[in-house]
Amino acid sequence: MTETKRPKILLIEDESVLANSLHQHLCEENYSVDTADTLQKARDFFSNEIYDVILLSLQLSDVDSFELIQCFKQDSPVVEIIALTNYGTISRAIEAVKSGAFFFVEKPFDFAELLPLIELALEHRTLVTQNKSFSHQLSTRDFYAEVLGASKQMQNVYDRINAIAKTDADVLIIGESGTGKELIANAIHYNSLRSHRPFHKVNCAALPKELFESELFGHSVDAHPLAHADKRGLVQYANRSSILLDEISEVPLEIQSKILTLVKDNSYTRLGCDEIRDSDVRFIATTNRKLDEAINEKLLREDLFHALSTITLHVPPLRERTDDIALLAEHFLNIYAQKYERNVHYISSASYKLLFAHSWNGNLRELQNVIERAVLLAKSEKIEPSDLPFETEPKNEVYEVPTELTLDQVEKLVITKTLQKTLGNKQAAAQILGIYRPRLYAKIKRHRIDLKKLSIQE
Numbered sequence: 001m002t003e004t005k006r007p008k009i010l011l012i013e014d015e016s017v018l019a020n021s022l023h024q025h026l027c028e029e030n031y032s033v034d035t036a037d038t039l040q041k042a043r044d045f046f047s048n049e050i051y052d053v054i055l056l057s058l059q060l061s062d063v064d065s066f067e068l069i070q071c072f073k074q075d076s077p078v079v080e081i082i083a084l085t086n087y088g089t090i091s092r093a094i095e096a097v098k099s100g101a102f103f104f105v106e107k108p109f110d111f112a113e114l115l116p117l118i119e120l121a122l123e124h125r126t127l128v129t130q131n132k133s134f135s136h137q138l139s140t141r142d143f144y145a146e147v148l149g150a151s152k153q154m155q156n157v158y159d160r161i162n163a164i165a166k167t168d169a170d171v172l173i174i175g176e177s178g179t180g181k182e183l184i185a186n187a188i189h190y191n192s193l194r195s196h197r198p199f200h201k202v203n204c205a206a207l208p209k210e211l212f213e214s215e216l217f218g219h220s221v222d223a224h225p226l227a228h229a230d231k232r233g234l235v236q237y238a239n240r241s242s243i244l245l246d247e248i249s250e251v252p253l254e255i256q257s258k259i260l261t262l263v264k265d266n267s268y269t270r271l272g273c274d275e276i277r278d279s280d281v282r283f284i285a286t287t288n289r290k291l292d293e294a295i296n297e298k299l300l301r302e303d304l305f306h307a308l309s310t311i312t313l314h315v316p317p318l319r320e321r322t323d324d325i326a327l328l329a330e331h332f333l334n335i336y337a338q339k340y341e342r343n344v345h346y347i348s349s350a351s352y353k354l355l356f357a358h359s360w361n362g363n364l365r366e367l368q369n370v371i372e373r374a375v376l377l378a379k380s381e382k383i384e385p386s387d388l389p390f391e392t393e394p395k396n397e398v399y400e401v402p403t404e405l406t407l408d409q410v411e412k413l414v415i416t417k418t419l420q421k422t423l424g425n426k427q428a429a430a431q432i433l434g435i436y437r438p439r440l441y442a443k444i445k446r447h448r449i450d451l452k453k454l455s456i457q458e
Contacts, residue, residue: 006032006445007122008049012042013057013084018107022055025111030442031118039068046072053121054081055114056101058092065092066099073100080121082114119439126437149328151321157184157313164311165191170263172248172308173286175315178365181286182246184315188284189242197241200234204250212255219271235268239279248285248308249299256301259283263307283308318360318367322425325355328364332371333383344375346382352431354390356422412447415440424451 009026013019014037026033034049036042039060045051054072058065069081083096083104093104102121105114149155164171165188173181182201189199207215218233234243245251251259262268263283267276285308287294294300318325329347337344347355351374360366374387405413415433422428430440444451 006030007052008032009034009118010042010045010049010051010054011035012054012060013037014060015057022111022114029115029439030445042068046075050076051079052125053118054079055084055118056081056096057084058096058104059086066095069096069099069101078125080125082117082121115439119435123437149321149324151323153316153321154324157315160311160313161187161191164188164313166193168193168282169310170283170308171285171311171313172305173284173313173315174291175286175288176317176363177288178363179315179317180364181288181315182244184313185244185246185284185286189244192242192282194241194282198238199242199244200238201244201246202234204245204247209252212252213258213271216255217258217268217270220273230270233270235262235279235281236277238281242282242284245283245285247287248304249287249289249294253298253301256304260301260304260307263304318363322356322422323427325360325367326352326427326431328367329355329371332368333375336372336375340376342375342378343381344378344383348382348384349431349434350385351383351388352428354385354388356425356428356431358390408447411443412449415443415447416449419444419449419451 009031011019011022011026011033013022013035016037019035019037023033023035034045034051036045056065056069060068065083069083072079072081080102081096081100083093083101084107085093085096085104086107093101093106096104102124103117105117149157161184171185171188173184175181186199189195202216204212213219214231214233216233217235218231220230245259258268262279262281266280267278269276287300289299291300291305295302295305318328329352333344333347336342355367355370362369370389371383373389374383377387378384379387415429418429418432419426422432426437426440426444430437433440435443
């Protein structure tokens, strides 16, 4: 079993009794902890390690705590700092937050009070890191925001985009309806060397067969009785740019042969004219059909498929990357709460159970519509199951729990059953169990739950 990486915490506290107690509690929760009681020790640790969370006493005798917070955040913007403040010094704690701390806790405190803050800080750090990664990998353009995903499947997609964007290779994007194929096409074009030119798009299913050739390649004045002048086609406008052929299998077969000539030879003829013209076009095509079926049913020419698929990029359906559901749901929630000026900021655990249990045949587009509707219908600042368009909640499973089990053994049983139910999706399991992911990781480690024995992908 692959060992889960333990979150690293730097504890900076010069009260030895409190420092020793916190160190022991944190280690018991499976955190990796370094403890410093002076500024110099803290700096030595920080220069040699990458920490997820820093617990910082505001009463260190040898340092300006606010200056230290700013230095830590400057050197490592994603590290989260929780300030530990003495009774009666709340004003200093507020100043610490203004300086960059994530939150504060007032001494004396129970460890049970501090632990949720640490877990929340870890969750926040993960989301910030992911969003920075996505922005770096794709683009700063706003319309890329919907191409989100922390799953391994989507990371593979991003890697392919980075590898092919700056080439002139034609690309075939395969995926079910609603998976975001057009957004992926945008990412490829706007990160390419052709990005300074307009990205031309053709909805192949919506364009009438009779007009397809004329719209794509243009026509001469003698092409047909209704032609009153020469017409330039999209291929001419898109010279040295890119064209998206959305749902390529909907293109009439006779037009597919002309597209094949353009892909192979960079040449074409207008309707009603024998003059051969040149055009340097990069094609990005999409299809929601299974390619072998489309070819067998004579909906897609096999030679055109091979010509367009220099690079084939598969966009996985949402049901195969359920790790992304929570991230996408939160993203759409923020968009529509702002758009409709609704005071809706959270999704309840019960609602998450419904989201994770749904099949999502409509993929991202369906999830987006569901969250938009929920934001409009929500009666409070939290989305509840009644705000979702699902008829019934998933039935809670009843586990037979032997009476001789200890509380620890019961906890292990519930976690194991939940992981099996979510097919190993730790984000989904954490939401169902009502705990943060770092807390779940720690419990998996403490109970020695072997995911491989459960036939769960690590």
